[in-house]
Amino acid sequence: MTKNYIKKINELPIWRGKINIKSLDGGLTNENFLVTDNSQKLVVRLGEDILEHHVLRSNELIATKAAFEAGIGPEVIYNEKGVLVIKYIESKTLSTNNVRDNIDAIIPLIKKIHHEIPKKLFGPAMIFWVFHVVRNYAKFLENNKSSYKNILDKLLDSNSILENISSPHEIVFSHNDLLPANFLDDGSKIWLIDWEYAGFNTPLFDLGGIASNNDFSKQEETYLLEKYYNKKIEQNLLKQYKAMKCASLLRETMWSMVSEITSKIEFDYANYTKENLDKFEKSFSEFK
Numbered sequence: 001m002t003k004n005y006i007k008k009i010n011e012l013p014i015w016r017g018k019i020n021i022k023s024l025d026g027g028l029t030n031e032n033f034l035v036t037d038n039s040q041k042l043v044v045r046l047g048e049d050i051l052e053h054h055v056l057r058s059n060e061l062i063a064t065k066a067a068f069e070a071g072i073g074p075e076v077i078y079n080e081k082g083v084l085v086i087k088y089i090e091s092k093t094l095s096t097n098n099v100r101d102n103i104d105a106i107i108p109l110i111k112k113i114h115h116e117i118p119k120k121l122f123g124p125a126m127i128f129w130v131f132h133v134v135r136n137y138a139k140f141l142e143n144n145k146s147s148y149k150n151i152l153d154k155l156l157d158s159n160s161i162l163e164n165i166s167s168p169h170e171i172v173f174s175h176n177d178l179l180p181a182n183f184l185d186d187g188s189k190i191w192l193i194d195w196e197y198a199g200f201n202t203p204l205f206d207l208g209g210i211a212s213n214n215d216f217s218k219q220e221e222t223y224l225l226e227k228y229y230n231k232k233i234e235q236n237l238l239k240q241y242k243a244m245k246c247a248s249l250l251r252e253t254m255w256s257m258v259s260e261i262t263s264k265i266e267f268d269y270a271n272y273t274k275e276n277l278d279k280f281e282k283s284f285s286e287f288k
Contacts, residue, residue, distance in 0.1 A: 005031060009044055014078045014085065016040070029055060029196060031265075034088060041088035043074075047196075048082050052140050052258055054133055055196045059126045060084065063198035066120035072112055072192050089191055091184035099180050099214040105190050106183070107227045110210070113192070114172035114203050121173070126199035128176045130247045131163040137254035141261075148257050148273075158284055159250060166204065166243035174201035178210040203228070208245030212252075212279065242283075249280035 009021055017038035024032040030047035049056050061084060067073030078085040099106065138152045146152075175182075176197040184191040207228060211221050225233045225241060233241075256273040263269060 005033070005046060008046065008083070009033060009035060012044070012078065012080075012083065012085065014042075029053065029263075029265075042077055043086050043088050045084040045086070046082060047084075050262075052136075052262060053197075053255065054126070054128065054136070056126065057082070057084070057196070059124070059199065060196040062121060062123045062125060063117070063195035065122070066117045067113075067192065067195060069120040070112060070116040072109065072117070073195065074191065074193065086193075089184055089186055091186040091191065094180045094183040094185060094190075096180050096214040098185070099183060099210065100216065100220060102183075102185070102190060103220070103224060104227070106210070107224065109190060109192060110175075110178075110203075110206055111228065113175050113206070118173045125173070128174065128197055128199035128201045128205075130201070130205055130244075130251045131159055133251055134159045134247070134254055137251075137258050140258055141254070144261050146257060146261065155250065155254070159247070162243045162247045162250070162284075166202070166240045166247065169202040170204075171200050172203045174199065174203065174206045176201055176205060176209070178206055179213050202244060204241050204244035205248055208241060209248040212245050212249050212283070246280065246283045249276060249283055252276045253280050 006021060010019065015035075015037045020036045022034045022036075024034055024043070029050055030045045033044045033046075035042050035044050047055075047057065061076065061079055064073060064084065064086065065076050068075045073086075074089050075087040076084065077087055094102070135156065138156050141148055141152060175192060175195065176199060177194060182192055182194045184193060207224060210216075211224060216224065221241075222233065225238070229237075253273060253276040256269050256276060259267075260269040260273060
């Protein structure tokens with residue numbers, strides 16, 4: 001925890017008396033702190049725009065406010081440039097096993113994201129188009145002489161194949177980052193946090209993302225799709241889903257490749273890249 005962060009937090013005009021600041025683990029695009037004063041517990045998220053990752057904090061703020069109004073996420077207490085303060089929820093962070101075990105509660109939550117949050121949005125909202133994001137990442141990696149330059153053409157070819165096969169695309173509002181650490185269980189309901197990648201997208205990206213991020217079996221994937229769509233899944237939709245699942249793994253891989261170059265947060269991005277590249281290549285080979 002640096003002196004600059006402590007100074008920034010102390011200067012926020014929202015505190016009631018002396019504050020206690022505790023650093024929170026897990027943030028890969030933000031620095032997160034639990035701050036307690038005389039009457040409240042709040043989470044302070046410090047982070048600027050990250051253009052190479054298509055992260056705009058104004059978009060995150062709009063999505064976070066809409067998520068609260070939809071009953072999905074915590075309340076926004078305060079914001080200014082580079083700062084987002086939200087209400088702290090006494091809860092536990094889910095693991096991959098927890099996500100799979102709670103899928104009957106999580107599927108309605110995903111549906112609510114897709115269909116209720118758009119009704120609550122106020123202000124400009126982004127489109128998160130994974131195939132464009134991948135192409136942008138490739139250009140960034142090329143321009144910055146990444147050690148992965150020799151495989152970029154192959155990844156871009158895969159990206160084009162997946163974009164073609166996954167169409168036509170239904171469009172909803174999506175979270176776009178359904179990692180287990182973004183689910184909170186307070187004992188009575190499950191909440192969703194971290195809306196920096198939120199934007200309009202196909203629902204299959206969230207569905208593929210939650211499956212790949214939480215190691216779903218094929219049986220669990222079938223259950224997920226049938227419960228989400230309330231019907232048996234036709235082969236064409238299944239093929240589109242598999243393409244978007246591959247695309248979510250490709251995006252996660254290239255996100256990590258870029259983060260190896262740009263991130264100042266202490267995290268083993270190289271290993272994370274390898275893990276996700278292996279998962280992507282396995283998924284893509286099975287898909288073909």
